[in-house]
Amino acid sequence: MDENLRSVDLAAQELFQKASEDNIETLWDRKAALKTQCGFGEQGVCCRICNMGPCRVSPVPGKGVQRGICGATADVIASRHFARMVAGGASAHSDHGRNIAHILHMAGENGNYKVRDEKKLLEVAGRWGISTEGKSIDSLAHEVAEAALNEFGKPFGSMTLPPSVPEQRKKVWEENKIVPRAIDREVVSIMHATTMGCTADADSMINLAMRTSMTDGWGGSYIGTEFSDILFGTPVPREIEANLGVIQKNMVNIVLHGHEPSLSEMVVLASEDPEIKTLATKAGAEGINLVGICCTGNEVTMRHGVKIAGNFHQQELAVLTGAIEAVIVDVQCIFPALANLTRCFHTKFITTSPLAKITGATHIEFNEEHAYESAKSIIREAVENFKNRKQDRVQIPQYKSQGTVGYSNRAIIGQLDRVVNSYTDKPGTFKPLADCLVSGVLRGAVGVVGCNNPKVKSDYGHLEIIKRMIANDVIVVVTGCAAQAAAKAGLLSKDAATKYCGEGLRKVCELADIPPVLHMGSCVDISRILELVGEVAKILHLDMSELPVIGAAPEWMSEKAVAIGTYVVSSGLDAFLGVVPPVTGSLEVTDILTNRIENWVGGKFYFETDPVVAAEKMLARIEEKRAKVEEIALQRMNITKYDDLSPGF
Numbered sequence: 001m002d003e004n005l006r007s008v009d010l011a012a013q014e015l016f017q018k019a020s021e022d023n024i025e026t027l028w029d030r031k032a033a034l035k036t037q038c039g040f041g042e043q044g045v046c047c048r049i050c051n052m053g054p055c056r057v058s059p060v061p062g063k064g065v066q067r068g069i070c071g072a073t074a075d076v077i078a079s080r081h082f083a084r085m086v087a088g089g090a091s092a093h094s095d096h097g098r099n100i101a102h103i104l105h106m107a108g109e110n111g112n113y114k115v116r117d118e119k120k121l122l123e124v125a126g127r128w129g130i131s132t133e134g135k136s137i138d139s140l141a142h143e144v145a146e147a148a149l150n151e152f153g154k155p156f157g158s159m160t161l162p163p164s165v166p167e168q169r170k171k172v173w174e175e176n177k178i179v180p181r182a183i184d185r186e187v188v189s190i191m192h193a194t195t196m197g198c199t200a201d202a203d204s205m206i207n208l209a210m211r212t213s214m215t216d217g218w219g220g221s222y223i224g225t226e227f228s229d230i231l232f233g234t235p236v237p238r239e240i241e242a243n244l245g246v247i248q249k250n251m252v253n254i255v256l257h258g259h260e261p262s263l264s265e266m267v268v269l270a271s272e273d274p275e276i277k278t279l280a281t282k283a284g285a286e287g288i289n290l291v292g293i294c295c296t297g298n299e300v301t302m303r304h305g306v307k308i309a310g311n312f313h314q315q316e317l318a319v320l321t322g323a324i325e326a327v328i329v330d331v332q333c334i335f336p337a338l339a340n341l342t343r344c345f346h347t348k349f350i351t352t353s354p355l356a357k358i359t360g361a362t363h364i365e366f367n368e369e370h371a372y373e374s375a376k377s378i379i380r381e382a383v384e385n386f387k388n389r390k391q392d393r394v395q396i397p398q399y400k401s402q403g404t405v406g407y408s409n410r411a412i413i414g415q416l417d418r419v420v421n422s423y424t425d426k427p428g429t430f431k432p433l434a435d436c437l438v439s440g441v442l443r444g445a446v447g448v449v450g451c452n453n454p455k456v457k458s459d460y461g462h463l464e465i466i467k468r469m470i471a472n473d474v475i476v477v478v479t480g481c482a483a484q485a486a487a488k489a490g491l492l493s494k495d496a497a498t499k500y501c502g503e504g505l506r507k508v509c510e511l512a513d514i515p516p517v518l519h520m521g522s523c524v525d526i527s528r529i530l531e532l533v534g535e536v537a538k539i540l541h542l543d544m545s546e547l548p549v550i551g552a553a554p555e556w557m558s559e560k561a562v563a564i565g566t567y568v569v570s571s572g573l574d575a576f577l578g579v580v581p582p583v584t585g586s587l588e589v590t591d592i593l594t595n596r597i598e599n600w601v602g603g604k605f606y607f608e609t610d611p612v613v614a615a616e617k618m619l620a621r622i623e624e625k626r627a628k629v630e631e632i633a634l635q636r637m638n639i640t641k642y643d644d645l646s647p648g649f
């Protein structure tokens, strides 16, 4: 494939060219080698659940083989596969949340991990119903961590829901029987229900998948975000740079890649250690340059301003610059291909988690009990490797953009407080944002999230959708690799407001001093978006499904995105997928997800591969929801004009 068709990113295009000149394989070559991908798999109608199979059934009703050996139809097979994807994604996010809870449990004044945000700890303790009186910060942290850890295997009752869930939404979940029980229990239930000889009804299967997805967004991911904020600090806006141009020719370059911040936080600290700095100077380097990829990159950029080297599709490209001393990874979204690729250069590929050992990598297990020393020994490997770099093989594309990251909800409220009107009720809420939505200054809000996928041109879908939203006065929030695509394209800069936005959004950005695209963090931080939407809905006395708010994953690839899409829809919002999920071999499952599910929970999936068409549909859907929003809000607040309550912006 022509390099320019693979990615809209000029840095990526330059390195694709280098890879092909040097005969080095990348994901695009492996994609091409697969030739046509399996149509049965792509449509979700190949079942491998028991060893009578695999059974491939026809995606066309009435034509070809209609049932697997046990009699399972395309509807059964596709719905089971979808549910297992949800369970896989929910497990990854929730296990991440659990690990952070364990770290909080070991935090202490004299330990490596400390409580950095006491205010957040007190807030979270309140929401778990834990009394704070007379307790030291450390013992409170342990109690909160224990309460969260008990949520995972809770034997009775249902999951403790955050206070940001509106009452109307809870009722919808109760009516649909999708109030989640314990986090682990729902995942195990899916594995049970999808095993041979259990659920063989698409409606029931999707219903179970919905309940499981809720343990992710409102459970494991929510815990992951809140506890990371307690431990490592709630993000505040900070200026950063993004794209491969952040790699420095004369420095030790270390890529931090993966998801969980427990290791990367310690690496950031260790990189400042005088012993490590001296080692770098002795090795002939001007210093240590940490750069991030994927969600670990998002975590450390939000809290420390670590520069972003790129998103999912740039993990191999960073190595291709020839200037990376080590790629240090924790869990999730890591290409096993990095083992072979790094061998073509001097780069060390260091795995650190027992959950993500990779053949051919150097495994140095991260020991959380001795986190700082452990991080130091990992980073030492990188520094000592500087001398092995072949400077004549170095090619760093000179592309990078500036932007602002770190919009936690507390930070957003902080910005909104700058424009609170004298007689609006009180500062410290999302009310100005709610005002803007009701008045129509902002037409709506869209969360653009998710990965890159070689089935579509890298970053194109993210950027097209984001630009079309902000041009039409729809504010955008971003997480994950979509956030990094936006950062690379300069859309996280405050200047983007003048360059790309409609009049209403531009005014809001000027007054609140924000970019039109707000970086809210990593994939687990979509919980921040849920909290924001829930709180705005509560201010307006609406259900989340009644707000002109939409989620989009234009280039998703991971099971985690399927879990996210499902909890977004279950929370009442539409989810636009730019890559079609493997369910289209079943008309029934496709109909449930893109149509009937709306009657259950108020939101639905759209499968739309053309981002221009997707953007048009999103804007139309926002306007459709808008028509109701003001009327409903006025009615429920028992006033005749929303302006009576507040003039808004």
Ligand code: SF4
Pocket: 047, 048, 049, 050, 051, 052, 053, 054, 055, 068, 069, 070, 071, 072, 077, 196, 197
């Ligand atoms: Fe085939 Fe049924 Fe076994 Fe699936 S569960 S592999 S459809 S026999």
Ligand code: MSK
Pocket: 259, 294, 295, 312, 332, 333, 449, 450, 451, 452, 479, 480, 481, 482, 522, 523, 557, 558, 560, 561
């Ligand atoms: S890292 S899940 S490629 S967004 Fe969260 Fe990026 Fe997708 Fe991984």
